[in-house]
Structure formats: structure tokens, C-alpha cells
Amino acid sequence: MSHKQRQAKGFTLLEVMLVLLLMGLIVGSVVYNSVTVDQEQLLEKQARRLQVVVGTVSEFAILNQLEMGIRVNPEDQEYLFMVLDEDQQWQPFAGAPLFEPYRLPEQFGLELQLDDLPWVSEDSLFEDDTIFDERLELDDKEVSIGEDDKPPPPPQILLFSSGEITPFSMILKYEPSFGNDEPVYYRVNAEEYVPLIVDGPLEVL
Numbered sequence: 494m495s496h497k498q499r500q501a502k503g504f505t506l507l508e509v510m511l512v513l514l515l516m517g518l519i520v521g522s523v524v525y526n527s528v529t530v531d532q533e534q535l536l537e538k539q540a541r542r543l544q545v546v547v548g549t550v551s552e553f554a555i556l557n558q559l560e561m562g563i564r565v566n567p568e569d570q571e572y573l574f575m576v577l578d579e580d581q582q583w584q585p586f587a588g589a590p591l592f593e594p595y596r597l598p599e600q601f602g603l604e605l606q607l608d609d610l611p612w613v614s615e616d617s618l619f620e621d622d623t624i625f626d627e628r629l630e631l632d633d634k635e636v637s638i639g640e641d642d643k644p645p646p647p648p649q650i651l652l653f654s655s656g657e658i659t660p661f662s663m664i665l666k667y668e669p670s671f672g673n674d675e676p677v678y679y680r681v682n683a684e685e686y687v688p689l690i691v692d693g694p695l696e697v698l
Contacts, residue, residue, distance in 0.1 A: 562648025
């Protein structure tokens with residue numbers, strides 16, 4: 494075999510190695526991008542679900558003249574619907590599978606904001622927190638209850654039979670703790686009436 498042939502053979506092998514390296518980089522990039530996009534799409538679905546379900550529950554409250562609410566448990570990545578019963582006690586609402594407590598997939602988190610919302614005016618009904626505290630909670634001085642009979646925590650968000658809703662901003666977030674994925678956020682805002690407004694995807698809050 495000539496020296497020239499050996500050179501050509503070696504060069505061809507180098508080309509193959511370079512092509513394989515480039516293919517590996519491209520595949521890695523595609524996988525990375527697809528993972529990020531998939532998580533963004535999944536998070537958007539969670540935001541849209543919240544938008545639709547809250548709208549449905551609000552319509553249910555109006556049609557049935559019920560005072561209802563949403564309890565948000567960020568530490569459990571969960572929200573659930575509640576109803577004010579005839580004894581003026583908040584109870585978990587069990588009317589249909591759609592209204593059952595819902596937990597976000599484990600890779601997502603949520604955060605509830607009720608204060609300093611830019612769309613809430615100073616003369617808004619919802620600026621006066623006492624309308625909730627005084628009217629809708631038990632008076633511990635008058636009622637003695639055992640630990641087992643303790644009522645569930647009241648909702649932070651109210652859905653009135655009039656169609657009004659407590660203004661709030663719910664942040665749904667994907668914040669990976671490892672890897673190269675970028676964080677993604679969606680805001681779901683309530684401005685006193687449904688439908689809720691979905692804002693996102695956001696790269697920063």
C-alpha cells in the first residue's frame with residue numbers, strides 16, 4: 494500500500510469521526526430543545542386547565558347561587574375547590590371529578606399572589622380583608638371543637654354567586670434544579686371576574 498493511499502485512508506477515518514461527533518452534538522441539542530419545549534407545553538396545559546376549571550366552577554356557583562372558593566396549597570403543588578354550606582362552614586366540594594383536589598405534576602410548582610396586584614383599585618371590594626375574616630370564619634371564642642373535628646382551612650380565593658372572584662395571580666413554574674433547561678413560568682390572573690387571563694411563557698417573573 495502506498496503512502497498516498499494510507500494518507501487517504503487516515504483522512505477518511507478522521508472525516509467519519511468528525512461526522513459522528515457533529516451528529517452527537519446535533520442529537521444532544523435536539524434532545525435538550527425537545528425536553529425544554531415539552532416542559533413548556535406541559536406547563537401551558539396546566540395553566541389552561543386552571544383557567545377552564547375555575548371558569549366552570551364560577552358558572553356553577555352563579556347557576557346554583559352558591560358561595561365557593563379555591564384553597565391553594567403551594568407546598569403540595571395542589572389546589573382544591575370548596576363550598577360554603579348551610580351552616581356557614583367551608584367544606585371541600587365534591588360534585589364531579591373535575592372539581593376534585595388537583596395536584597400538579599411533580600416537576601412543576603405553584604405560587605399564589607393576592608397582594609399588590611396592579612389591576613386592583615383602592616376602592617375595590619376586595620381591598621377590605623375583613624369581609625372574609627369576619628363573615629366566613631368560625632369564632633374560636635364561641636365554639637369549642639376537638640382536634641378531630643377541626644374544620645379544613647378556608648379558601649384564599651372566593652367565587653361569589655354574583656360572578657365576582659377574588660383578584661389573584663397564580664404562578665405556575667418549571668424551575669429545574671439540574672441540567673441545562675431554562676426555567677419557564679406562566680401567570681394565571683383573575684381581575685374580579687372570569688375568564689382568567691393566561692400570560693406566558695415567561696422566562697423571568
